[in-house]
Amino acid sequence: MRSLSKHEVREFYRRLAESRPIPQTELEFINPFTLLVAVVLSAQATDVGVNKATPALFAIADTPAKMLALGEERLIERIRTIGLFRTKAKNLMALSRALVDRHDGEVPRDREALEALPGVGRKTANVVLNVAFGEPTIAVDTHIFRVANRTGLAPGRTPRAVEQALEAVTPAQYKRYAHHWLILHGRYVCKARRPDCPLCVVADLCRYDAKTGPAELIAARPAGGEAAGPVEAPLPPRNRRARRGTASTRISLPRARSPRRS
Ligand code: SF4
Secondary structure, three states, rough: OOOOOOOHHHHHHHHHHOOOOOOOOOOOOHHHHHHHHHHHHHHHOOOOHHHHHHHHHHHHHHHHHHHHHHHHHHHHHOOOOOOHHHHHHHHHHHHHHHHHHHHHHOOOOHHHHHHOOOOOHHHHHHHHHHHHOOOOOOOOOOOHHHHHHHHOOOOOOOOHHHHHHHHHHOHHHHHHHHHHHHHHHHHHHHOOOOOHHHHHOOOOOOOOOOOOOOHHHHHHHHOOOOOOOOOOOOOOOOOOOOHHHOOOOOOOOOOOOOOOOO
């Protein structure tokens, strides 16, 4: 497959940026520690499922010290609806202990230190660096891996290869939000089974040779579904705390069509 040209890559991002000027994570959190916890919990689980469990958890354990005080068994009770909850609980306790012992209870703004924490890999570190600290990192999950390869934006055989390709081709002005634009595009438009190609804002740039046609899309829709021009996923409702004028980042995007992560 021929990769997108430099001009096409810029246009690709320009259109995604136009669709969602300030994209944000779907995970709910209130500080870097709760973001880290939410990302660890989201491995092989949906953001929706994680968000159902975390508000009650964060109300009593929003710091590493409080998480340690809660204890593993009581943590398990609060996250048992999330897949792999026992392993995740064990990792979260060890992670909290490491943060208290090595980082004064703070989440480090450092990739190496983050990846040294129990249960934290490169993808989780990239999400935390990007979302909590504003670093221009691009975490590659299943959606981004698919979009990057299908479209010709940044083809690669492994998530690491795609991450390196994205870092190389993404214009500096778009790096801060590239992760969010690509993940939301993959989640809501460029879906795994039947992408919404006739509604896609980058369809004319995309190299995918098995695009969904208008007839297929219409046939797949429930009776009475509306026809529409090129669109992206709906913009998120305003941040509840932002509405109250705080600097916090508890976010909630549309959830109804969120697929399960792989
Ligand atoms: S045209 Fe289809 S395959 Fe290409 S990016 Fe858009 S939704 Fe994905």
